[in-house]
Amino acid sequence: MSDEKGPQGEQWGSQLGVILAVAGSAVGLGNFLRFPGQAAQNGGGAFMLPYFAALLILGIPMCWAEWTMGRYGGGKGFNSAPGIFSVIWPSKIARYFGSLALLIPLVIYMYYVLIEAWCLGYAYDYLVGNFNNIEPTPAAYTAYFDNFVGKNADGFIYEGGNNELVGILAFVFILNFILIYRGISKGIEKFCNVAMPLMAVCAICVLIRVLTLGTPDPAHPENKLVNGLGSMWNPNPEFLWKPDTWLAAAGQIFFSISAGFGIIINYASYLKKKDDVALSSLTACSVNEFFEVCLGGMITLPAAFIFLGASATMMGTFGLGFNALPNVFAVMPGGRFFGFVWFFMLFLAAITSSLSMLQPVIAFFEEGLGLKRHASVTFLGLIAAFGTGFCVYFSKGTVALDTMDFWVGTFLIYVLAMFQTLLYGWGLGIEKGEEEMHHGAHLRVPRLVQFMLKYVSPLFLFVIFGMFCWQSLVSKDVEIAFLTGVEIPQVVDNTVPENVMSVLNDNKQTVPTTFSITTEEGEPYWMIRDETTKPLYTFEIAENAEGQTGLRVNRFSIGTVQALAYNRVAMMSIGFIIIVGIFMSILTNIACRRWEREGRL
Amino acid sequence: MTSSGWMIMIASVCGVLGLVSFCMYRVLTLPPSEVGDSMKAPLDIDTGDTQDAD
Numbered sequence: 001m002s003d004e005k006g007p008q009g010e011q012w013g014s015q016l017g018v019i020l021a022v023a024g025s026a027v028g029l030g031n032f033l034r035f036p037g038q039a040a041q042n043g044g045g046a047f048m049l050p051y052f053a054a055l056l057i058l059g060i061p062m063c064w065a066e067w068t069m070g071r072y073g074g075g076k077g078f079n080s081a082p083g084i085f086s087v088i089w090p091s092k093i094a095r096y097f098g099s100l101a102l103l104i105p106l107v108i109y110m111y112y113v114l115i116e117a118w119c120l121g122y123a124y125d126y127l128v129g130n131f132n133n134i135e136p137t138p139a140a141y142t143a144y145f146d147n148f149v150g151k152n153a154d155g156f157i158y159e160g161g162n163n164e165l166v167g168i169l170a171f172v173f174i175l176n177f178i179l180i181y182r183g184i185s186k187g188i189e190k191f192c193n194v195a196m197p198l199m200a201v202c203a204i205c206v207l208i209r210v211l212t213l214g215t216p217d218p219a220h221p222e223n224k225l226v227n228g229l230g231s232m233w234n235p236n237p238e239f240l241w242k243p244d245t246w247l248a249a250a251g252q253i254f255f256s257i258s259a260g261f262g263i264i265i266n267y268a269s270y271l272k273k274k275d276d277v278a279l280s281s282l283t284a285c286s287v288n289e290f291f292e293v294c295l296g297g298m299i300t301l302p303a304a305f306i307f308l309g310a311s312a313t314m315m316g317t318f319g320l321g322f323n324a325l326p327n328v329f330a331v332m333p334g335g336r337f338f339g340f341v342w343f344f345m346l347f348l349a350a351i352t353s354s355l356s357m358l359q360p361v362i363a364f365f366e367e368g369l370g371l372k373r374h375a376s377v378t379f380l381g382l383i384a385a386f387g388t389g390f391c392v393y394f395s396k397g398t399v400a401l402d403t404m405d406f407w408v409g410t411f412l413i414y415v416l417a418m419f420q421t422l423l424y425g426w427g428l429g430i431e432k433g434e435e436e437m438h439h440g441a442h443l444r445v446p447r448l449v450q451f452m453l454k455y456v457s458p459l460f461l462f463v464i465f466g467m468f469c470w471q472s473l474v475s476k477d478v479e480i481a482f483l484t485g486v487e488i489p490q491v492v493d494n495t496v497p498e499n500v501m502s503v504l505n506d507n508k509q510t511v512p513t514t515f516s517i518t519t520e521e522g523e524p525y526w527m528i529r530d531e532t533t534k535p536l537y538t539f540e541i542a543e544n545a546e547g548q549t550g551l552r553v554n555r556f557s558i559g560t561v562q563a564l565a566y567n568r569v570a571m572m573s574i575g576f577i578i579i580v581g582i583f584m585s586i587l588t589n590i591a592c593r594r595w596e597r598e599g600r601l
Numbered sequence: 602m603t604s605s606g607w608m609i610m611i612a613s614v615c616g617v618l619g620l621v622s623f624c625m626y627r628v629l630t631l632p633p634s635e636v637g638d639s640m641k642a643p644l645d646i647d648t649g650d651t652q653d654a655d
Binding site: 015016019044045046048052226227229230232233234235279280282283286287289290293294297298442443 | 602603605606607609610613614616617618620621623624625627628629631
């Protein structure tokens with residue numbers, strides 16, 4: 001161990017231990033559920049070109065930078081981001097970005113532990129046979145999931161008869177805190193040393209089952225294994241010309257490797273000065289890629305395709321994981337056993353990630369506020385329980401969870417990751433960074449990587465962040481159809497003209513039973529709004545590219561900022577995040593003043 | 602599945618398997634002195650994080 005260590009004096013027990021812990025933090029539901037969906041929707045095999053490009057330009061260099069900065073800060077006696085950022089860049093701005101690195105894992109933990117409980121709940125249901133009586137149709141499994149998570153009404157799972165999830169959540173929540181209480185080497189490392197190999201065994205078990213399915217339904221000979229693999233891997237080169245494909249690939253890499261979460265920097269701070277970071281970081285990245293490409297890419301979509309057909313490729317993360325796959329296990333030979341193994345594996349993937357979200361905040365409470373382990377665990381437990389309770393109560397449509405995931409689990413992570421790349425390239429400096437990276441290194445990192453970290457990675461991140469903001473935050477009209485040669489009234493009553501309705505139906509667009517039609521005064525423009533007055537479709541008299549006048553039918557793609565105005569729970573979730581953020585900033589300020597008094601900053 | 606699909610799948614999976622094998626081999630075959638210094642069983646390490654708790 002280095003001479004200069006934090007007040008807790010914690011360290012990893014082995015090099016492999018820290019690698020598995022970091023890999024465990026990175027491997028989560030996204031590897032098994034998000035990656036296959038993203039690949040299939042963005043060109044299949046063609047997606048792998050931008051995917052591996054993003055891994056080389058963004059993913060691996062950013063991990064090297066975070067590991068290096070973490071060990072550097074640890075050597076200066078800090079394990080939490082406010083302290084580490086402050087020693088690299090002695091500025092008040094750095095310490096408040098450090099509080100962001102506490103807010104992000106804390107808030108993500110609040111909802112991620114709930115998803116973790118869903119996984120364990122499904123594994124338990126397979127074990128005891130609760131799925132045996134469900135009709136094997138997509139609708140039945142969707143209804144089961146909605147009921148299980150309380151998606152139909154706020155406070156639903158607190159009602160009598162729906163207590164299974166609450167009990168499992170309490171168990172999972174307490175288990176996380178027991179492990180974190182035991183510390184770095186006795187808790188996190190020991191658990192990950194068992195959980196990671198077990199996760200791989202479970203995944204390989206399911207992989208073998210999927211690869212030996214053949215053509216399970218003779219009535220549908222087209223739904224066979226080879227075509228299932230094709231749904232995931234057949235390339236569509238046209239997608240390579242679309243910016244969205246590159247954005248999706250960069251986003252997948254970025255979220256998959258857990259850069260910008262404030263976790264790697266904390267884990268690496270427990271390394272000794274002469275411990276390797278170059279090889280360890282690359283190994284953790286490669287383990288994450290193994291779970292994502294070799295297991296996630298070979299299991300999830302092929303299995304869903306074989307039993308559900310091409311529609312499976314268009315499902316989102318939760319739809320694929322909790323609606324489609326249970327349906328697959330219901331009709332798969334040995335499905336009950338493999339369903340249990342699959343969801344238990346997802347639970348392991350989730351808990352190794354959730355553990356890593358608690359440690360940065362625990363480290364801060366201990367070294368920043370001088371709390372002992374009992375007190376810091378209790379304090380953090382109360383804050384986290386409040387946030388998780390918030391997500392559990394406001395379960396309708398999983399709005400609270402989705403809002404936190406978007407603003408903290410996506411938006412703020414971009415912000416923190418951009419700051420961290422700038423901190424490495426311009427704060428620490430690439431000369432000092434390269435020297436620091438190669439202390440005790442078992443691998444020579446090419447000099448080009450330093451150049452990339454200073455110029456290319458920040459620029460790349462700024463570009464994808466800009467594209468992300470344009471895609472997600474800004475409201476836009478997306479043209480569905482352009483009608484010519486039809487008579488359309490400029491102002492209509494609360495009735496959708498038949499020809500317009502048929503256009504919407506033809507394009508698989510639905511109009512809710514309760515809606516209103518509003519017009520813009522003096523403009524040939526009207527829109528359909530839902531019961532909350534949120535715009536759904538807009539219609540305008542316009543000219544097309546050939547100069548013909550007609551009716552342009554648009555789907556109104558509402559931006560995330562504007563959408564907040566139509567949802568009370570989303571607004572409350574934002575308020576909750578802001579309150580936690582202010583609280584963490586105040587604590588950071590207190591801690592930094594304390595460190596200044598002690599002469600540590 | 603098309604032949605290009607097969608090629609991309611095999612190249613991706615083999616590429617990742619190659620990388621993870623290389624890295625794990627390097628990690629697990631560290632020189633003995635390095636191993637002796639850092640590869641301690643977790644129970645041998647006194648983290649001191651719970652002993653002085655109030």
